[in-house]
Amino acid sequence: xxxxxxxxxxxxxxxxxxxxxxxxxxxxxxxxxxxxxxxxxxxxxxxxxxxxxxxxxxxxxxxxxxxxxxxxxxxxxxxxxxxxxxxxxxxxxxxxxxxxxxxxxxxxxxxxxx
Amino acid sequence: xxxxxxxxxxxxxxxxxxxxxxxxxxxxxxxxxxxxxxxxxxxxxxxxxxxxxxxxxxxxxxxxxxxxxxxxxxxxxxxxxxxxxxxxxxxxxxxxxxxxxxxxxxxxxxxxxxx
Numbered sequence: 001x002x003x004x005x006x007x008x009x010x011x012x013x014x015x016x017x018x019x020x021x022x023x024x025x026x027x028x029x030x031x032x033x034x035x036x037x038x039x040x041x042x043x044x045x046x047x048x049x050x051x052x053x054x055x056x057x058x059x060x061x062x063x064x065x066x067x068x069x070x071x072x073x074x075x076x077x078x079x080x081x082x083x084x085x086x087x088x089x090x091x092x093x094x095x096x097x098x099x100x101x102x103x104x105x106x107x108x109x110x111x112x113x114x
Numbered sequence: 115x116x117x118x119x120x121x122x123x124x125x126x127x128x129x130x131x132x133x134x135x136x137x138x139x140x141x142x143x144x145x146x147x148x149x150x151x152x153x154x155x156x157x158x159x160x161x162x163x164x165x166x167x168x169x170x171x172x173x174x175x176x177x178x179x180x181x182x183x184x185x186x187x188x189x190x191x192x193x194x195x196x197x198x199x200x201x202x203x204x205x206x207x208x209x210x211x212x213x214x215x216x217x218x219x220x221x222x223x224x225x226x227x228x229x
Contacts, residue, residue, distance in 0.1 A: 004156075043220040043222050044220050045220070046218075088156050101173075102218060103159065104157045105156050106154070
């Protein structure tokens with residue numbers, strides 16, 4: 001089992017709808033969770049971080065974390081064509097000897113249809 | 115600088131040649147990372163520096179890959195005797211450091227093609 005699993009998509013949603021992106025992870029010792037957005041040909045950019053169980057909202061974005069189920073999701077409300085990108089789930093485990101390794105999933109490609 | 119700066123942005127090299135990729139992190143960031151990203155994949159961890167100390171090199175694929183950050187700022191990733199399978203986007207990232215969520219910021223990457 002890969003450490004971070006994401007459905008590669010593509011996930012297509014109509015403009016104005018809610019896009020739901022999901023991620024599961026295998027390491028129960030994971031401490032912090034991140035969602036990065038990556039436009040084609042560009043570098044990943046951080047859009048959300050979440051550390052505790054529950055929901056965290058930031059504008060049109062809501063991250064949800066359930067550590068018992070080892071599940072983290074990202075909801076995008078009122079999806080816009082400009083949201084079309086690949087969304088990368090990442091987690092920070094915090095290893096021994098000062099390791100701060102951030103592990104990424106393969107990403108889910110989102111397409112918002114006008 | 116304003117962001118993480120990488121050079122060269124594009125590099126084409128012949129198999130067997132050595133390549134050096136440079137990273138200039140965000141000013142004041144003590145943590146520096148190298149990742150490799152293949153098409154359609156997420157970034158894959160290579161190595162991590164805290165100041166000048168290389169604290170994790172567990173992601174380096176083999177001994178042809180090495181990295182340094184001698185003064186705790188600019189870093190160089192060197193690939194010796196390049197092979198075609200080394201072709202990928204190499205991304206540098208930096209963060210302020212510490213355990214405050216470890217938010218990292220990526221550079222635009224260096225696209226390496228080995229022919």
